[in-house]
Amino acid sequence: MHPSQSFNKLSQEWKEGDPTPHQSDVIPAISYNCLTVHWANGEEMTFYYPFLMSVRLFLAGEHNLIVLRFTSERLILKGYSLKPLKRLFAREKPSDIFVCDQRYLMPGTAGQPIVIEAVVEERKG
Structure with a gap:
């Protein structure tokens, strides 16, 4: 690019009132390779998406359940309102899930996905 073209582009952006780079130009889309579960007691466990075989949502009862089947676990x-969280696994794949203590849930969190328990089971055979 010729230097005058660069200057013309910059001066045009100033005239438009936005000389800053656009977010889509600066921040690339992030695709996470793993999911880390954070329990309230400080424990963490990481699961790798290449080993994820299926994600299933159960809506019966007071709580929702999401079952993630990995090759070995x-x-x-x-939790509550987990349907939007389940949809994330099909698109963006969340990098972190924080398990909240049910005793400390705030009334304003209604409608948001909230995980209150996470259980890891070893798969047999």
Whole structure:
């Protein structure tokens, strides 16, 4: 690019009132390779998406369940309003899930996905 073209582009952006780079130009789309579960007691466990075989949502009862089947473990997430979280696994794949203590849930969190329990089971055979 010729230097005058660069200057013309910059001066045009100033005239438009936005000389800063656009977010889509600066921040690339992030695709996470793993999921880390953070329990309230400080424990963490990481699961790798290449080993994820299926994600299933159960809506029956007071709580929702999401069952993530990996090749060697099953991760069972129990909580409220988990349908949007399940949809994330098909698109963006979340990098972190934080397990909240049910006693400390705030009234304003209704409608948001909240995980109150996460259980890891070893798969047999």
